[in-house]
Amino acid sequence: MKQFVINKLLICIAVFSSFINVSAQSNFQTRLADSAFTLTFQNVTYLPAYVVIPYPNGDVPPKTGVCSDVVIRAYRKLGIDLQKEVHLDMVSNFSLYPRLWNMKKPDSNIDHRRVPNLMTFFKRRGTSLKITNNPKDYVPGDIVCWKLSEGITHIGLVSSKLASDGNSYQIIHNIGNGQQLEDCLFDFTIIGHFRYSK
Numbered sequence: 798m799k800q801f802v803i804n805k806l807l808i809c810i811a812v813f814s815s816f817i818n819v820s821a822q823s824n825f826q827t828r829l830a831d832s833a834f835t836l837t838f839q840n841v842t843y844l845p846a847y848v849v850i851p852y853p854n855g856d857v858p859p860k861t862g863v864c865s866d867v868v869i870r871a872y873r874k875l876g877i878d879l880q881k882e883v884h885l886d887m888v889s890n891f892s893l894y895p896r897l898w899n900m901k902k903p904d905s906n907i908d909h910r911r912v913p914n915l916m917t918f919f920k921r922r923g924t925s926l927k928i929t930n931n932p933k934d935y936v937p938g939d940i941v942c943w944k945l946s947e948g949i950t951h952i953g954l955v956s957s958k959l960a961s962d963g964n965s966y967q968i969i970h971n972i973g974n975g976q977q978l979e980d981c982l983f984d985f986t987i988i989g990h991f992r993y994s995k
Contacts, residue, residue, distance in 0.1 A: 825875070825994045826938025830957040833871035833969040836976040841866075843973045852905040853881035864952050864971045865910045868940060871954055871969075877995050883909035883918045893917065912950035916942050916989045923993030932965030935982060935990070941968065942989030951985065 844861040854873070857866060869879045887894055887903040895913040908914050919925070919940060927934060935941065937957040945951050953970030960967050960980040967978050 826936065826992065827957060828875060828938075829871055829994075830937035830954065830969075832874040833867060833954040834956055834958070834978065835874070836867055836870055837969060837978050839976060841971065841975045843971060843975065847907055849906050850880075852884065853878050855880055855905070857910075862971060862976070863910065865912055865915060867969060867971050867976050868915065868952055868954060869909060872993075879915070879918075880905060880909045882922070882995070883914060886918055886921065887914070890921070893921070912942060912952045915940075915952060916950075916991075919989070919991035919993050923991050926990040926992060928987050928990050930983065932960075932962075932982060935966060937966060938992065940989070940991040940993065941982065941987060942991075943985035944988045945985055950988070952989075955982075 839859070841860055841862045843863060844857070845863050846861075848857045850856060856870070856873070862870070872879050884903055884905040887908055891903060894908075894917050895911075897913060898911070900908075909918075923940075926939065935955050937955050939955040941953055941955060943951045943953075951970065951972060953968045956967045956969045956978055958967045958978060959965070960982070962980075965980070965982050967980050968982055969976065969978055970981075971977065972981075
């Protein structure tokens with residue numbers, strides 16, 4: 798009888814711990830979506846240039862940026878420096894990252910700003926989620942990556958703002974017109990779906 802009670806207690810603790818973890822993750826996801834939304838109020842010119850920036854916590858000039866900078870800046874507002882996290886992972890695991898740019902070693906100025914590198918990092922250090930055509934599978938704070946024409950990759954964050962159909966959330970991204978909120982989840986081919994919190 799005593800062992801039965803102990804087993805029941807352990808099950809209750811496990812369920813409660815799971816609830817706390819889900820709740821904490823959900824809270825982080827919401828805060829990340831809100832963090833990204835604040836970026837849409839800033840006037841940013843799309844500028845895909847290589848820029849030398851400080852390390853850690855480096856950023857390109859605040860009035861410029863590309864799609865990856867939306868994600869980087871949203872995380873930085875929550876105290877997570879993707880420049881540092883990606884760089885440290887690449888220093889230790891350089892061979893696991895894409896070899897699309899003929900790099901011989903990590904470069905903290907640009908590595909975290911490249912979508913294929915971010916995808917590799919999120920697969921390694923975050924959670925890879927299913928890619929589906931169901932809008933309900935994409936919740937606020939999720940990271941989504943797309944393949945555009947000519948093999949160009951793109952990244953954005955799921956916002957907490959519902960799209961006009963009321964079934965999906967709008968995306969916060971920069972596809973050339975600044976940091977914007979748009980109803981475009983399924984406008985391009987999705988190639989990645991992630992969640993990441995440190």
